[in-house]
Amino acid sequence: MITLPTTLPAILALAATLVPFLGAALIAALPRDAGKWVCQIFAAAAVLIALCLAWIFEAGGFESAHTSLIGLGSTEILGLTIDRVSVLVASAVIVIGYLVALYSIGYLNQGNREHPDIGRRRFYAFLLIFIGAMAGLVFTSTVIGQLVFFEITGACSWALIGYYESPKALRSAAKALIVTHIASLGLYVAAALIFIDTGTFALTAIAGLPASQKATILLAILIAAWGKSAQLPFHMWLPDAMEAPTPVSAYLHAASMVKVGVYIFARGLLSSGGAPEIVGWVGAVMATLTLVYGFAMYLPQIDMKRLLAYSTITQLSTIFLGLSFSVFGSDLAFKGAIAHIFNHAFAKTLFFLVAGALSYTAGTRLLPQLRGIMAKKPLLGVGFAVAAMAIAGVPPFSGFFSKFAIFAGGFQVGREHWPLMVIAVIALAESVGTFAWFLKWLGTCIPGTPSEAIEQSGPTPRSIQIVLVVLIIMSVASSGIAAWWLG
Known part of the structure; x- marks a missing residue:
């Protein structure tokens, strides 16, 4: 019927x-x-x-x-x-x-x-x-x-x-x-x-x-x-x-x-x-293993899109952790996970589309060849920096607030289940490591004299510019929207 x-x-x-x-x-x-x-x-x-x-x-x-x-x-x-x-x-x-x-x-x-x-x-x-x-x-x-x-x-x-x-x-x-x-x-x-x-x-x-x-x-x-x-x-x-x-x-x-x-x-x-708690334990353990693996795979990547692919794997592991923590009674971790789905969607889309704009204009997405972006392409430089900070969870960008809720929920349930406290600490350490790694590439790619690829880059189409501006705004504002919406 x-x-x-x-x-x-x-x-x-x-x-x-x-x-x-x-x-x-x-x-x-x-x-x-x-x-x-x-x-x-x-x-x-x-x-x-x-x-x-x-x-x-x-x-x-x-x-x-x-x-x-x-x-x-x-x-x-x-x-x-x-x-x-x-x-x-x-x-x-x-x-x-x-x-x-x-x-x-x-x-x-x-x-x-x-x-x-x-x-x-x-x-x-x-x-x-x-x-x-x-x-x-x-x-x-x-x-x-x-x-x-x-x-x-x-x-x-x-x-x-x-x-x-x-x-x-x-x-x-x-x-x-x-x-x-x-x-x-x-x-x-x-x-x-x-x-x-x-x-x-x-x-x-x-x-x-x-x-x-x-x-x-x-x-x-x-x-x-x-x-x-x-x-x-x-x-x-x-x-x-x-x-x-x-x-x-x-x-x-x-x-x-x-x-x-x-x-x-x-x-x-x-x-x-x-x-049942067994669902939370399986979810948390597998998310932690994936988180550590994904972070380790960051390190050798020089192709911007492949780096973002492994970053996506770890960010999704963080969401799975929040959902797994909620099984043990943390409503804060559940709301943090849902908010991170929302926040990460805008921030990671921004990062990918900045990578696309760089490959469109400069003909490459290899990070060592992308130096001095800010001097030649300020919008792409700002987008790169905002996306990196939002993904790494640096305030006041959106990723910070949803990650904070997930980690707080993890420490909350970790009081009664000490292995969950260890898992929350590992996840927090990975977030700090992500910030350090993205900071390395920020320092390499954003300031300084433009590399040959950036110096010879072409114009950025207007439709790409409009989308990047919207996503930069949402990478800051989305956390406020999610927090208000989820209560």
Whole structure:
């Protein structure tokens, strides 16, 4: 049975999901030159819908709502959940999707010194599908819904990572698809177990199960989450995925695909009515191992995008830590993790798009060749510095506030579980190490006399400049937005 939504928030949530898909279908039917403009229109429409939803949700006093869309008898197959977490995260992925689309107008053309291109329409079509799939995954209320959108994001990542069609890009695309698809088996197991135990696919049904069954389902979801968020042992696809165009890298690996993992785990915990501690222990231990590994892999990187890839892995580990700490009773750690999803999305998108602007204008993204950026390209220099400080968690930039909440939550639960205190200290040490490493590259790349690559760099397209300014502002302001929104 199909039920159409009747409340305005539910209608808007469904529209935010479907409008990008409609835009992608239209791009496929129109000439190539129309693709980028159709993408802008439909991505902008999705942003307006998401912001209207946020405004109506706030005006209504932040009251959570659930709407069933597809069911069979008492079995809910697909529905919508509208609450503080879903509205906040959906707004971020949709807004950043539009910013990436706008940036791509300037990036995908023959003036790109690293990758001259004509901006093929399949890029814009798959980008819109990705935006719609992310909105659908964030709003869905069932494991079946998560599975459907999980697999759509995997298909989009395959298409976009392999966009340049070089042998290495095609291999990287296949690796991302295969690894994340293997991890998705965890969601298939979770869906089967929920249905067997409860007769429905609704995530909220987890709350009524015994502790042992809860733990099994949540751990199955966690395995799928590790795959999408490039955590050990599924981490190997993310660095190779940097073969994609930089706008794709920014969206897939800062705001969308990698956020699927942490989001589905957060949604599972939120729906469980209290997760067994074994879930927290497994999550915390694996996050710590990935955190240490990812930081160690920072050190030899000189390719800016590969450095950012390993940085993404560690930042996602920090979010998994916050969610794992929340299992032991820290609401502060949970809110810090959700806020870090929001904050990191804007800051890391900024960092990737600065890397893209440098490769566009200078023809390289190798850090030793990028010296004296501030003298020649002040906007890119400011963007580089702001993104680095926000990722490292330096006040007053956004990453500081969400990381602070996660670490405070870790020390809070560490009073009763001393191994968690050790884990929190390791995470704090990694954050300090991140600051030191980014400070090294700031000192190398930002001041001084421009290197040959920077001195001979070309102009930065206007659309790229506009997007960078917006992201610089959000890398400071997003923490205030998240803190107010989450209460």
